[in-house]
Amino acid sequence: MKSQFKAVSGSVVAPRGFRASGVFCDIKRLGTGKGSQKGQKRDLALIVSDAPCAVAGLFTTNQTCAAPVKVCLERVKGGRAQAVVVNSGNANACTGSQGLKDAREMARLTEQVLHLPAGMVLVGSTGRIGVAMPMDQVGAGIRQAAAELGGARADADHAVEAIMTSDTRPKQVAVEFKLGGRTVRLGGMCKGAGMIHPGMSPTGQRPASLPLHATMLAFLTTDAAIDPKVLQRCLTEAVAQSFNRITVDGDMSTNDTVLLLANGRSGNAKLGARSAELGTFAAALNHVCLELAKMIVRDGEGVHRVVTVRVQGARTVQDADAAARAVANSALVKTSWHGGDPNWGRIIDAVGYSAAKVVESKVDIGYSRPGSSKVLWSLKRGQPTQATFRELCAAVAPKEFDLHIQLNLGRAGAVMYAADLTEEYVDFNKGDVSEPGSLGG
Amino acid sequence: MKSQFKAVSGSVVAPRGFRASGVFCDIKRLGTGKGSQKGQKRDLALIVSDAPCAVAGLFTTNQTCAAPVKVCLERVKGGRAQAVVVNSGNANACTGSQGLKDAREMARLTEQVLHLPAGMVLVGSTGRIGVAMPMDQVGAGIRQAAAELGGARADADHAVEAIMTSDTRPKQVAVEFKLGGRTVRLGGMCKGAGMIHPGMSPTGQRPASLPLHATMLAFLTTDAAIDPKVLQRCLTEAVAQSFNRITVDGDMSTNDTVLLLANGRSGNAKLGARSAELGTFAAALNHVCLELAKMIVRDGEGVHRVVTVRVQGARTVQDADAAARAVANSALVKTSWHGGDPNWGRIIDAVGYSAAKVVESKVDIGYSRPGSSKVLWSLKRGQPTQATFRELCAAVAPKEFDLHIQLNLGRAGAVMYAADLTEEYVDFNKGDVSEPGSLGG
Numbered sequence: 001m002k003s004q005f006k007a008v009s010g011s012v013v014a015p016r017g018f019r020a021s022g023v024f025c026d027i028k029r030l031g032t033g034k035g036s037q038k039g040q041k042r043d044l045a046l047i048v049s050d051a052p053c054a055v056a057g058l059f060t061t062n063q064t065c066a067a068p069v070k071v072c073l074e075r076v077k078g079g080r081a082q083a084v085v086v087n088s089g090n091a092n093a094c095t096g097s098q099g100l101k102d103a104r105e106m107a108r109l110t111e112q113v114l115h116l117p118a119g120m121v122l123v124g125s126t127g128r129i130g131v132a133m134p135m136d137q138v139g140a141g142i143r144q145a146a147a148e149l150g151g152a153r154a155d156a157d158h159a160v161e162a163i164m165t166s167d168t169r170p171k172q173v174a175v176e177f178k179l180g181g182r183t184v185r186l187g188g189m190c191k192g193a194g195m196i197h198p199g200m201s202p203t204g205q206r207p208a209s210l211p212l213h214a215t216m217l218a219f220l221t222t223d224a225a226i227d228p229k230v231l232q233r234c235l236t237e238a239v240a241q242s243f244n245r246i247t248v249d250g251d252m253s254t255n256d257t258v259l260l261l262a263n264g265r266s267g268n269a270k271l272g273a274r275s276a277e278l279g280t281f282a283a284a285l286n287h288v289c290l291e292l293a294k295m296i297v298r299d300g301e302g303v304h305r306v307v308t309v310r311v312q313g314a315r316t317v318q319d320a321d322a323a324a325r326a327v328a329n330s331a332l333v334k335t336s337w338h339g340g341d342p343n344w345g346r347i348i349d350a351v352g353y354s355a356a357k358v359v360e361s362k363v364d365i366g367y368s369r370p371g372s373s374k375v376l377w378s379l380k381r382g383q384p385t386q387a388t389f390r391e392l393c394a395a396v397a398p399k400e401f402d403l404h405i406q407l408n409l410g411r412a413g414a415v416m417y418a419a420d421l422t423e424e425y426v427d428f429n430k431g432d433v434s435e436p437g438s439l440g441g
Numbered sequence: 442m443k444s445q446f447k448a449v450s451g452s453v454v455a456p457r458g459f460r461a462s463g464v465f466c467d468i469k470r471l472g473t474g475k476g477s478q479k480g481q482k483r484d485l486a487l488i489v490s491d492a493p494c495a496v497a498g499l500f501t502t503n504q505t506c507a508a509p510v511k512v513c514l515e516r517v518k519g520g521r522a523q524a525v526v527v528n529s530g531n532a533n534a535c536t537g538s539q540g541l542k543d544a545r546e547m548a549r550l551t552e553q554v555l556h557l558p559a560g561m562v563l564v565g566s567t568g569r570i571g572v573a574m575p576m577d578q579v580g581a582g583i584r585q586a587a588a589e590l591g592g593a594r595a596d597a598d599h600a601v602e603a604i605m606t607s608d609t610r611p612k613q614v615a616v617e618f619k620l621g622g623r624t625v626r627l628g629g630m631c632k633g634a635g636m637i638h639p640g641m642s643p644t645g646q647r648p649a650s651l652p653l654h655a656t657m658l659a660f661l662t663t664d665a666a667i668d669p670k671v672l673q674r675c676l677t678e679a680v681a682q683s684f685n686r687i688t689v690d691g692d693m694s695t696n697d698t699v700l701l702l703a704n705g706r707s708g709n710a711k712l713g714a715r716s717a718e719l720g721t722f723a724a725a726l727n728h729v730c731l732e733l734a735k736m737i738v739r740d741g742e743g744v745h746r747v748v749t750v751r752v753q754g755a756r757t758v759q760d761a762d763a764a765a766r767a768v769a770n771s772a773l774v775k776t777s778w779h780g781g782d783p784n785w786g787r788i789i790d791a792v793g794y795s796a797a798k799v800v801e802s803k804v805d806i807g808y809s810r811p812g813s814s815k816v817l818w819s820l821k822r823g824q825p826t827q828a829t830f831r832e833l834c835a836a837v838a839p840k841e842f843d844l845h846i847q848l849n850l851g852r853a854g855a856v857m858y859a860a861d862l863t864e865e866y867v868d869f870n871k872g873d874v875s876e877p878g879s880l881g882g
Contacts, residue, residue: 064793064801094789094801096824129786130825195773195790249772251787252794331690331772331862332636332870339871345570346692348535349636352505353693360505360535383537384571421772422871423864429773430780 005175005284011156014174014187015223017050017265020155021148022162025141027134028089028127042162044141047219048083048114048149053261054228055081055122056235058243060256061201066093067103068123069257075107075122076202076259079228084219084259085110085142086124086163087133088191091215093254094130102133109139113146124257126165126191126215159189163217166193166428171295177284179224179268179277186281188288190218192296194429197247197329202236215253216243218292224281225264226271233273234282235260242289246417248300249425250329260285297417298400302424305337306400308370309416311356313407319356320414323405326354327416334421342367342392344378347405357409364406367395375404446616446725452597455615455628456664458491458706461596462589463603466582468575469530469568483603485582488660489524489555489590494702495669496522496563497676499684501697502642507534508544509564510698516548516560517643517700520669525660525700526551526583527565527604528574529632532656534695535571543574550580554587565698567606567632567656600630604658607634607869612736618725620665620709620718627722629729631659633687633737635870636694643677656694657684659733665722666705667712674714675723676701683730687858689741690866691770701726738858739841743865746778747841749811750857752797754848760797761855764846767795768857775862783808783833785819788846798850805847808836816845 013020022042057076059069075081085106092099107121114121125133149155160170174187195215226234239258264270271278297306309328314320327333330350336343344365351358366377376395377385395401454461463483498517500510516522526547533540548562555562566574590596601611615628636656667675680699705711712719738747750769755761768774771791777784785806792799807818817836818826836842 062790062793063799064789064804091786094786094820094823096802129790130820195787251771251773251790254790254793330692331866332692335867335870338867341871345532345535346636348505349503349570349692349695352503352695358504361537363505379535379571382535421867423867425772426776426779426862426864426867429776430782 011172011187012221013156015185018221019149020159021145022158023144025137043089045086045159045162046145049263053263056232056260058258066255067099068125071103082120084122089127092125163191173291182268184224184266186222188220190292192216194301195251195253197250215255218258220260222262223265238285238289242293300419302422303419305420308402311405312413314412315410317412320412322354323356324414324416326350328418337420342396362408366404368402452613452628453662454592454597456626459662460590461600462586463599464585466578484530486527486600486603487586490704494704497673497701499699507696508540509566512544523561525563530568533566604632614732623709625665625707627663629661631733633657635742636692656696659699661701663703664707679726679730683734741860743863744860746861749843752846753854755853756851758853761853763795764797765855765857767791769859778861783837803849807845809843
């Protein structure tokens with residue numbers, strides 16, 4: 001799959017016709033009441049297309065969703081947009097009617113400065129919850145960001161820096177592929193770190209099948225031409241297998257947002273529901289979303305180990321998902337991963353208390369290198385195998401490994417990209433009570 | 442409520458006609474391959490009535506339930522028992538058909554040495570998962586424990602010591618009250634510490650209404666005379682408001698068990714479904730179960746703070762329960778408690794992603810001293826109050842406080858007894874890979 005797509009640089013400005021910028025406008029200072037940060041980390045980003053785009057989006061299903069999510073929900077429905085304004089340092093969540101006004105004002109200011117029609121700008125925010133947006137700073141930031149827009153790799157780097165919160169490194173990717181002889185590009189950037197267990201839907205409404213539990217933000221651009229309804233369907237499917245399958249701490253954020261803008265500048269024949277080449281576009285999108293999603297887990301707060309939990313043999317997809325999520329979010333399983341302890345007792349315990357149908361005497365549990373089918377089984381049909389403790393410890397020692405859980409009850413499967421639970425996570429999140437405010441959205 | 446019942450010493454031997462013992466028989470050594478523990482901590486307990494008892498029990502709804510749970514499920518149905526044998530150091534969970542044979546053999550050996558009819562002994566186990574029971578040691582322990590049975594306070598102390606695993610202190614209580622002029626006693630002991638989020642039912646089957654997620658073991662005795670069906674109903678109700686409402690880490694164990702033996706030695710008129718005095722007995726049982734349940738949370742692994750989460754104003758009891766559990770099990774909320782940070786953003790986030798219906802603009806969040814109705818509100822109708830950060834920090838500084846969440850949507854409420862998440866919890870549970878085996882059941 002990976003070899004199908006050529007990696008290119010430039011993230012969200014890799015596709016033709018997109019420009020970006022990231023500036024420092026001191027949002028965090030006002031959020032925390034503290035002096036500006038060392039090095040003045042950028043905190044406001046713009047991503048702008050030269051032409052109107054088809055747009056698709058997925059949003060947190062948290063019932064206390066943030067104001068920018070509400071604004072995007074209204075605007076993505078129309079299927080058209082041309083720019084995104086994003087800030088870090090303040091989530092604009094739990095800020096009531098003033099928050100909603102502020103999010104709309106962020107969009108209006110951006111439209112004004114970029115000379116775009118009303119309704120063509122989307123908004124994203126991440127940072128502290130329950131603190132009013134410092135709109136003077138935000139306004140100045142938008143003007144500065146508009147002045148600095150560019151299509152160079154450095155411009156994308158500035159944008160991705162500006163959306164980071166507790167992230168220790170930028171997360172971006174772009175690929176190039178062919179659609180009907182035309183070269184198409186798809187790029188994306190995201191942020192994560194904590195409050196990561198997304199359960200996003202296109203409407204913000206929670207389908208029965210959707211998981212209950214990041215602020216994670218992801219912004220994707222492409223120069224493919226595609227119908228907005230088809231774009232939404234492709235993005236919904238891609239997110240279901242990527243961002244909605246990651247967990248750092250099991251806490252779903254108020255602000256989770258994925259947006260994809262497609263401006264058609266590659267000149268490909270517009271993709272519709274029945275286009276022969278839709279599969280290629282969808283595969284590229286799945287690839288980019290999964291790469292970005294995995295970056296979020298790897299850079300999760302205090303994360304030392306990343307474990308791909310692969311459940312197979314469940315009666316239903318819902319069962320497979322429930323079993324995978326129970327294991328991926330179990331404090332005891334996650335601490336054992338941190339310790340390098342191949343503790344299958346905690347794993348079968350978590351599977352057993354999940355909503356999935358499980359028969360202890362049928363469960364297999366094993367480990368492999370990432371993506372490998374060569375599994376070292378620790379448990380077969382509910383009983384320990386001949387694998388030695390030393391061998392099992394070696395299997396869970398790498399920074400990344402796959403955990404295989406075969407329920408042997410049916411044919412359904414599910415995957416979760418999960419992280420260990422470390423002292424650093426606790427230390428980071430226990431907070432600094434000398435600094436009021438609610439980090440997280 | 443508390444003043445209604447006189448506290449007495451002696452735990453499970455406080456009621457007439459009960460004897461207990463706790464001995465060291467070296468179960469842990471064989472479980473871990475290590476030398477015996479310093480001080481040779483007791484690891485096998487007996488609780489025995491001089492006469493046959495009515496019995497009631499609740500058991501883990503984990504589908505990978507341990508062998509002793511299976512044996513108890515078979516035997517409690519009959520409503521009669523006379524003794525309980527319990528070991529720590531080995532959970533006898535995920536031990537297949539041999540494990541079930543071993544659990545039955547523990548009961549049979551106890552029946553033999555105590556000269557009891559077949560079927561009158563119940564079994565409990567806690568400790569490592571997936572390790573065969575060291576039956577030679579267990580057999581020797583049962584014989585020694587039978588020889589040491591006594592009705593003194595020290596005997597109960599030995600029994601409670603023998604069921605401890607990661608507990609740092611013994612947990613026991615006993616009360617005295619009057620039923621129709623007769624003095625009745627009710628005593629209990631329990632253990633907890635990790636893998637604590639019980640969801641027990643009388644049948645081990647999970648009702649739709651039951652929470653999904655300890656090893657906790659609790660053994661209760663009373664000299665009340667009571668019909669076994671009525672006893673079961675009282676215990677089911679008491680556990681629903683106590684043991685099934687605690688969480689340390691959100692992980693439900695394979696071995697959770699609560700057993701209650703009633704031998705009628707107080708000479709009260711046998712309690713039936715319509716007895717005028719049933720309410721008094723039920724209230725005493727509720728009191729004892731809640732006291733024991735709270736002891737488990739206070740002594741949870743690495744726990745520094747205990748928070749009673751009180752949700753009110755939910756549309757339904759299910760909604761109230763879902764909201765309370767989401768908050769009580771949120772890694773971000775629990776780490777903020779550890780830090781003494783009154784982070785209402787994380788609380789409203791967790792309420793928002795719960796399965797409960799929530800309207801952000803209606804939510805109130807506040808703090809009080811344990812059991813007090815004098816609440817310092819941090820949030821009213823979704824908006825921060827005038828309470829200062831310093832005031833709120835002071836409210837969450839004590840080792841125990843109540844968190845009040847008023848949803849303002851209905852009249853239903855729920856309570857959870859929860860703990861903070863600390864570096865010590867992670868450090869303790871990341872395991873020692875020099876020591877194979879799966880602690881936890």
